[in-house]
Amino acid sequence: MKQLNLVVRFLLEIMALVIIGYWGFQTPQGTFLKFVFAIGSPLVLAIIWGMFGTPKAPCRLSGTSFLFLEIIVFGLPVVALLLIDKTTFASIYGVVVILNLVLMKVWHQ
Numbered sequence: 001m002k003q004l005n006l007v008v009r010f011l012l013e014i015m016a017l018v019i020i021g022y023w024g025f026q027t028p029q030g031t032f033l034k035f036v037f038a039i040g041s042p043l044v045l046a047i048i049w050g051m052f053g054t055p056k057a058p059c060r061l062s063g064t065s066f067l068f069l070e071i072i073v074f075g076l077p078v079v080a081l082l083l084i085d086k087t088t089f090a091s092i093y094g095v096v097v098i099l100n101l102v103l104m105k106v107w108h109q
Helices: 002-025 031-052 063-083 087-106
Strands: none
Touching: 002 031, 002 063, 002 087, 031 063, 063 087
């Protein structure tokens, strides 16, 4: 079960990038800005997560600051989905994120 939880965590990370990119492309701005948001937003999120959140991050956060980073990285896709009126997907993603984070804390992963 613990390995499955880690797989779910990885899939949530990938989905966060995909959702943020999709949100960027759905913005009502011009075509150029859509591509900037669709590529730039997930890129910024990936850089921040890679620098501070991954297990081999050069400046890995811990404790409360890491929890705050997790809330931002995994909460932004929920907000993005709500902004583009994908409430069902936002609810499903949010519930899976919460369950995963709880299990990560309980199992000290």
